[in-house]
Amino acid sequence: MARKTGSSGEKTAQAVRKAAINLIAQHGYAAVSMRQIAREVGVQAGALYLYTPDKQTLLFDIMSVHMEELLAAAERAFLPGDAPLSDRLEAFVRFHISHHIGRQAEVFISYMELRNLEPENFNAVEALRRRYEDMLGKILSDGARAGVFATGDLRVSTMAMIAMLTGVSTWFSETGRLTPAAIEDHYVELAFRMVGAPPPALSQAAE
Amino acid sequence: MARKTGSSGEKTAQAVRKAAINLIAQHGYAAVSMRQIAREVGVQAGALYLYTPDKQTLLFDIMSVHMEELLAAAERAFLPGDAPLSDRLEAFVRFHISHHIGRQAEVFISYMELRNLEPENFNAVEALRRRYEDMLGKILSDGARAGVFATGDLRVSTMAMIAMLTGVSTWFSETGRLTPAAIEDHYVELAFRMVGAPPPALSQAAE
DNA sequence: GTCTATAAGGGGATAGAC
DNA sequence: GTCTATCCCCTTATAGAC
Numbered sequence: 338m339a340r341k342t343g344s345s346g347e348k349t350a351q352a353v354r355k356a357a358i359n360l361i362a363q364h365g366y367a368a369v370s371m372r373q374i375a376r377e378v379g380v381q382a383g384a385l386y387l388y389t390p391d392k393q394t395l396l397f398d399i400m401s402v403h404m405e406e407l408l409a410a411a412e413r414a415f416l417p418g419d420a421p422l423s424d425r426l427e428a429f430v431r432f433h434i435s436h437h438i439g440r441q442a443e444v445f446i447s448y449m450e451l452r453n454l455e456p457e458n459f460n461a462v463e464a465l466r467r468r469y470e471d472m473l474g475k476i477l478s479d480g481a482r483a484g485v486f487a488t489g490d491l492r493v494s495t496m497a498m499i500a501m502l503t504g505v506s507t508w509f510s511e512t513g514r515l516t517p518a519a520i521e522d523h524y525v526e527l528a529f530r531m532v533g534a535p536p537p538a539l540s541q542a543a544e
Numbered sequence: 545m546a547r548k549t550g551s552s553g554e555k556t557a558q559a560v561r562k563a564a565i566n567l568i569a570q571h572g573y574a575a576v577s578m579r580q581i582a583r584e585v586g587v588q589a590g591a592l593y594l595y596t597p598d599k600q601t602l603l604f605d606i607m608s609v610h611m612e613e614l615l616a617a618a619e620r621a622f623l624p625g626d627a628p629l630s631d632r633l634e635a636f637v638r639f640h641i642s643h644h645i646g647r648q649a650e651v652f653i654s655y656m657e658l659r660n661l662e663p664e665n666f667n668a669v670e671a672l673r674r675r676y677e678d679m680l681g682k683i684l685s686d687g688a689r690a691g692v693f694a695t696g697d698l699r700v701s702t703m704a705m706i707a708m709l710t711g712v713s714t715w716f717s718e719t720g721r722l723t724p725a726a727i728e729d730h731y732v733e734l735a736f737r738m739v740g741a742p743p744p745a746l747s748q749a750a751e
Numbered sequence: 752g753t754c755t756a757t758a759a760g761g762g763g764a765t766a767g768a769c
Numbered sequence: 770g771t772c773t774a775t776c777c778c779c780t781t782a783t784a785g786a787c
Contacts, residue, residue, distance in 0.1 A: 346752070364659060368574035370780065384753050386782070449656050452571060487737075490722065493730045496715050497708045504707025515697065523700045530694075531738045553770070577762060590765075591771050599763070754787075762779070769772080 352378045353388045357395055362442035366396050366453045396450060397458040403443040404465035410436055411472055422480045423529070427537055429473055430502065430528045434521045437506045444506045470499055477532065487533035498528060559585045560595045564602055569649035573603050573660045603657060604665040610650040611672035617643055618679055629687045630736070634744050636680055637735045640709045641728045651713045677706055684739065694740035705735060 356377035360369045371392060375382040389395040414432040416425045437444050447466075451459060474495045480486030488494040502524055509520065529536040563584035567576045578599060582589040596602040621639040623632045644651050654673075658666060681702045687693030695701040709731055716727065736743040 349752080365572060365574050367572050368660065371782085372780080380752090381754055382781085383755080383783075387752065392781070453575065489730050489733055490726075493722070493727065494734065496711060497731065497734050500711025500714070501704045501708035504703060504711075507707070508703050515700070519697075520700065523696050524704065526696055527701065527704050527738055530740050531734055533737050556770080578764080579762080587770090588772050589763085590773080593764070594770065752787105754785100756784085756786100758781105758783080760780080763777100765776080766774085767772100768774100769770105 349378065349380070349384075350388045353385060353395075354399065358399055358442050358446065361396070361399070361450065362445045366392075366446075366450045393455060393458070396446075397454060397462075399443070400447050400450065400454070400462050401458075401465065403440070403447050404462055404469070407436065408465060408469055411469060415472065418475075418479065422476065422483060422485045423534060423537055425476045426480065426486075426528060426532070426534075427525055429476055430525045431521050433499075433502045434505055434524050435517060437503060438509050438517050438520070441506045441509065444503065448503075470495060473499060480532065480534075485534060494532065498531060501527065501531070556585065556587070556591075557595045560592060560602075561606065565606055565649050565653065568603070568606070568657065569652045573599075573653075573657045600662060600665070603653075604661060604669070606650070607654050607657065607661070607669050608665075608672065610647070610654050611669055611676070614643060615672060615676055618676060622679065625682075625686065629683065629690060629692045630741060630744055632683045633687065633693075633735060633739070633741075634732055636683055637709065637732045638728050640706075641712055641731050642724060644710060644713045645716050645724050645727070648713045648716065651710065655710075677702060680706060687739065687741075692741060701739065705738060708734065708738070 353374065356374050357369075360373055360377060371385055372382045375385050378385075389398070411429075411432060414428060416428050418425075447462070451462065454462060474491065477486055477488050477495055477498075478491055481488040481491065505520060505524065509517075515523075526536040560581065563581050564576075567580055567584060578592055579589045582592050585592075596605070618636075618639060621635060623635050625632075654669070658669065661669060681698065684693055684695050684702055684705075685698050688695045688698065712727060712731065716724075722730075733743040
């Protein structure tokens, strides 16, 4: 990713990406001009085209890199299918919260700017998102089949849990009242109760 | 709201509002031009300024009217503080889901376009949103104090539940597999389990 | 690798005719 | 109540100097 049009400085390429992420998260893709990004980086507007063929590709790269990092990190954090279901759910929740807490700008962009992707790019990003959702879907469906989780409609429960968890990025603040660890614990508790299972920190007894 | 600059046709005013809502929800405030809105309405761009003093006010009106309608409808749907807590939570969840299902465009705008509001307008909309969140917060804190709901950290639980419920607007489709009534039921179940209370459809026994 | 200059077009908003 | 015409500014992207 981070497609170069020439053999330019890697440092500047990263600065462009970072500036674009911050500005787009703050003001929105359509509202941010290439001149603004250039000013933030400390170069002239024309120089940006050494690092991206156009503005649309810059957005697509931000979103697809974010989704690919999310998937790769999720796959590393995931427990195999033969691990206890409560461990698998807990690992997913803790991973999702901690990953999202440190990436508020990217998360925001990946939700908000889908509509500004050209159709081909949109489909690519959506496919990655669906793959991620399915990782939780698999845990919940395995749990429902095993009688450990009560999911009702699986798709609704999956979407509800993802929405609940991702919501952390709308209010989390580094300087806030709660530590990331405390927030993780809390969401683990909520997620377990949501599927009618005893939160791991409280007890191992059946409901 | 829907501030007029003159005494113009109410029908056109509504058409402008509706076109703006649909276009902004689809493409984003910054990406939609006044000319596009005018084309959708079937007038020339200049004529729009009979119905709004400027583009920013058009956005603010859409968002503040949406939030005020939400609050007014919520207050009508709400049960008094002396009603059973489970009834109050169920009423909130059913109201929230049904209200949001029919207003996907407005809901989307009210989340996405906050950053495009000028500071004064932003503060006004945020105050309305906070008032709405506090309505759920009150139900949960009353329930926690009565020992009926397990909320852990009240603010986290409130934000998590709002995020879970509002998420319905990202995937609901009129032509989808599930009816609004079935979706409502499902979210009621999830919400009750989330706070460790027995879903009303299943039983009235304490946990 | 970055700059300046510029092409080509779209933006919000207003004036004044009808 | 709406239209046409227009002002002035900003946009993305490219060309060519350094």
